[in-house]
Amino acid sequence: MHRVRSGTLLAGLALAAALAAPHARAAPLPDSAAADSAVRVVRQLEETVVRASRLDAFTSQTRLRLTRQALGRLPVDGLAQALALQPGVVLVDGEVVHVRGARPGELLVELDGIALNEPLRDRAPEVPFVALDEVELVTGGLESDHGGGLAGTLVLRTAAAGATWRGRAEWQSDARTGTHYDRGGARISGPLGVGGLGLALSGEARLDDTHLPNLRTLERTRVLGGSFGWRADNRLAALARLSPVADPRRFSIQSLVSRRVDRPYDPMFALRGWTTPCPDDSCLEGPAFSETRVDSGRFAPYDAADHYGVTETSRLAVIASAQRSAGRDRFSVALGWSGERRVTSLDGTESEAYLAKANLPTFGLEASDSSDPFHVYLGDSPYFRRERSSSLEARAEWWRETSPGGHLRAGLGITHERAELRELDLTTWGTGWDSLRTYDASAPGAYGFVGTRWVREGLVVNAGVRAEWFTPGTAARSTPYAPSAGGTWSWSPRLGLSFPLSPRDAFSVGYARIVQSPGRDYLYDSRATKINNRRPLGNPALQPATAITYEASLRHLIDARWSARASLFYRDLYRQVSARVFRWRTAPGLPQPADYELRYASDDAGRAAGFELAFAREHPGHSGVTAAYTWMQTEGSESFEDGLPFFPLTLPQPPPIAEHPLAWDQEHRVTLAAWWTARHGSLSWSTVLGSGLPWTPAERRTVETDLSRIHSRRLPWSESSDFGARWNLPRWRAPLTLGLDVRNVFDHRGARRVSIDGYPNRVINTSYDDYAAFREETGRGGGAYWNDANGWVRVHDPRLEIPPRTVRISVSTGW
Known part of the structure; x- marks a missing residue:
């Protein structure tokens, strides 16, 4: 008898849960209503199965x-x-x-x-x-x-x-x-x-x-x-x-x-307008950008986001x-x-045709009046x-x-x-x-x-x-x-x-x-x-x-x-x-x-x-x-x-x-x-x-x-x-x-x-974490990069x- 009780203890717990529920109370009746009450108790046990799964007592x-x-x-x-x-x-x-x-x-x-x-x-x-x-x-x-x-x-x-x-x-x-x-x-x-x-x-x-x-x-x-x-x-x-x-x-x-x-x-690929690798014959200032059309023969339209x-x-x-x-x-x-x-x-395809030296991204120069080292001016x-x-x-x-x-x-x-x-x-x-x-x-x-x-x-x-x-x-x-x-x-x-x-x-x-x-x-x-x-x-x-x-x-x-x-x-x-x-x-x-x-x-x-x-x-x-x-x-x-x-x-x-x-x-x-x-x-x-x-x-x-x-x-x-x-x-x-x-x-x-990550820039947000340095130094967010000529330049x-x-x-x- 002891073995039977121990082997069915969890089933007894589920039954006890049903009987303890307020809406599951049932009292024995001396007449035929007792059978109806027993049927109602059995139906209540079906609802108790859902409660047992909520408790999930079998798993650890x-x-x-x-x-x-x-x-x-x-x-x-x-x-x-x-x-x-x-x-x-x-x-x-x-x-x-x-x-x-x-x-x-x-x-x-x-x-x-x-x-x-x-x-x-x-x-x-x-x-x-x-x-x-x-x-x-x-x-x-x-x-x-x-x-x-x-x-x-x-x-x-x-x-x-x-x-x-x-x-x-x-x-x-x-x-x-x-x-x-x-x-x-x-x-x-x-x-x-x-x-x-x-x-x-x-x-x-x-x-x-x-x-x-x-x-x-x-x-x-x-x-x-x-x-x-x-x-x-x-x-x-x-x-x-x-x-x-x-x-x-x-x-x-x-x-x-x-x-x-x-x-x-x-934001490095955010320029949209006209760019050139050299605004003058010396090319000492690096690339240049203009939001409006420039008819000098050196500038060409460039939408950086598409690259x-x-x-x-x-x-x-x-x-x-x-x-x-x-x-x-x-x-x-x-x-x-x-x-x-x-x-x-x-473009998301398997074409590698754009991978060429001539198409490498061109960043600007530090301490330049016409460019900056953050943005891409040309290339893919x-x-x-x-x-x-x-x-x-x-x-x-x-x-x-x-x-x-x-x-x-x-x-x-x-x-x-x-x-x-x-x-x-x-x-x-x-x-x-x-x-x-x-x-x-x-x-x-x-x-x-x-x-x-x-x-x-x-x-x-x-x-x-x-x-x-x-x-x-x-x-x-x-x-x-x-x-x-x-x-x-x-x-x-x-x-x-x-x-x-x-x-x-x-x-x-x-x-x-x-x-x-x-x-x-x-x-x-x-x-x-x-x-x-x-x-x-x-x-x-x-x-x-x-x-x-x-x-x-x-x-x-x-x-x-x-x-x-x-x-x-x-x-x-x-x-x-x-x-x-x-x-x-x-x-x-x-x-x-x-x-x-x-x-x-x-x-x-x-x-x-x-x-x-x-x-x-x-x-x-x-x-x-x-x-x-x-x-x-x-x-x-x-x-x-x-x-x-x-x-x-x-x-x-x-x-x-x-x-x-x-x-x-x-x-x-x-x-x-x-x-x-x-x-x-x-x-x-x-x-x-x-x-x-x-x-x-x-x-x-x-x-x-x-x-x-x-x-x-x-x-x-x-x-x-x-x-x-x-x-x-x-x-x-x-x-x-x-x-x-x-x-x-x-x-x-x-x-x-x-x-x-600042890829493909080799310095900003790659070799150095400019954004974190800006926040640590100024307490402001939104990101910025360092330029020796202008100091911190906000990116937002x-x-x-x-x-x-x-x-x-x-x-x-x-x-």
Whole structure:
């Protein structure tokens, strides 16, 4: 009898929760009404299952879910903005996600168990927002089936077709009153009438000139009487899903396609008028510029913005998955392929015709009356980069229920990655530096895991181990001066303990060792002569990075709708990709290199410690509220893999001597998200309040050797609130909804960063951080460069500022 009670304790807890609920009270009756009361109690238990999932007493990992209702109603523009409302997540520049202090690329994005990150630098794909049915962010003490991302796993679940045809379409715009923002999305799904299959199609397009000046020449194309053209930030994505209508999980085939065209702004490429390399015969004053036409025969029209590079990214992914159940066993398999092409060039194509000495950018001279050293007066962006990558993954998993709440699971997976690069940097012209970097590499990989969940009285044990095999492949042999370490096996034990304290409370502790293989772009190289510090040498001897995570969490159900969670976590990271100076050993038959060069290494370390407190209110179909506070400290050797961002290109960079706050370290962060819906409309609101991000002070035209000053200053606190309203038009033939959205409601302005890359200028914001030196010396923002003749020259760079308030309208319909 004792065994029966201990094996069913958790089921008893769920029953106790139902009986303890105020609306679940039932008293035994002496007549036939007692049977009716018993039936009502059983029905109440079905509702209690939802409450038990909110408590999530069986797991020791942190799982933050965003449902379709929340995704559809929150005033956000994409998945990154939705994630930024979660505790422990910091969003930089509106799109770069950092989870619990992790670097970009350390969050694994997963669809049907298949990783979607590209293999070069683990960048995540563009996903149509309208296609998502649920998003789950898994962090903390990960169970053994999750791997490959030091920060955790972002699990995407897409909407499947139902028994009837349904659709929804929405268009949102600022009506050309702000940043020229337009976003259109549509989703249609229904049964095909063949084999019980259903098809769901989703697509989204988002075009935005952003808050930055749009100086490029307009390029428009007439299609069906309409005028279309690229803007500064252009994103298109579509997803198709084929699956059975009755059981979408039985098998599915999904295809994701996306395209992004980025036409950025740079104030160095801002002149628009008439320029000349020599205003007179002496050419002593350097180039010259005039806003109006000059008929001297020396000047020619020049629109500098059209000569700045464009990046175009295209991606395709296809994933097939199937799942079968037999008694207590469940089997699942998945096969996925994804490929990406990314090109940075003058026009976004693969043409290299503009890369010539005659087309190199011409900057002005210091102490000149006709020019300045900041602006480009002639020439094109001297950079070309083409990436091609693909990833193939096959995965199989077995799961067996061993007891109420307990299970065993095991899985195997194999991968094959290919990476190809061609990169040309013509700022090296005439310096003797190697300007061409190429590689074409492919390598297999494998992983396996076993895990168990054991339930015993008031204790739930989640234990497992994960093994991963990484190799740089045979292409590593062609990388000069960098012997390969060969294949590497990594073992990742996982252990979590969960204690259901009461029907409303659960406490858990978790430990996880997480391993992530280095991106392929850090492994390979073709350069065998001198290089500059802008792009370190590839190193196939890199080791997988490791994170050791500890977490303690307390979850509490306040009532039928309110819940709370408090978590304390600590993450220790080491062997992250870094850039370190090393001395080349000359190989026979190769050119004599410089003594010291910058190369990728596995030497960075870091840590993150934090506390999260979150409250949530769920009223499905009516309203939802989440509020969270996060205190977090993130420190490390370096923030970025490529070394110091501002340092003379030819001098050996000093190694970091201590840990310092990372570039995205935000100690305090408060978030609020709420939505409410009624018969004739809905309202939504979000607020993010955060302490200032760190920045590094600099001295005017001085090589920084005191690395203890890195990120020793802080920007002021920042606030951003967004609002959305929807109104369902009554008595309309078709369901029609009008909307109003406001971004940055209170028009909070201020600095969101201090420094920015000054490429292709060899001095300003490259060798020296002029923007940071200006702020440190004067206390003012906006950026400036130093000119010996005139002192500080203000730039007023809008890329450093928080975008202003924007107002948008929308119209949507559904059926």
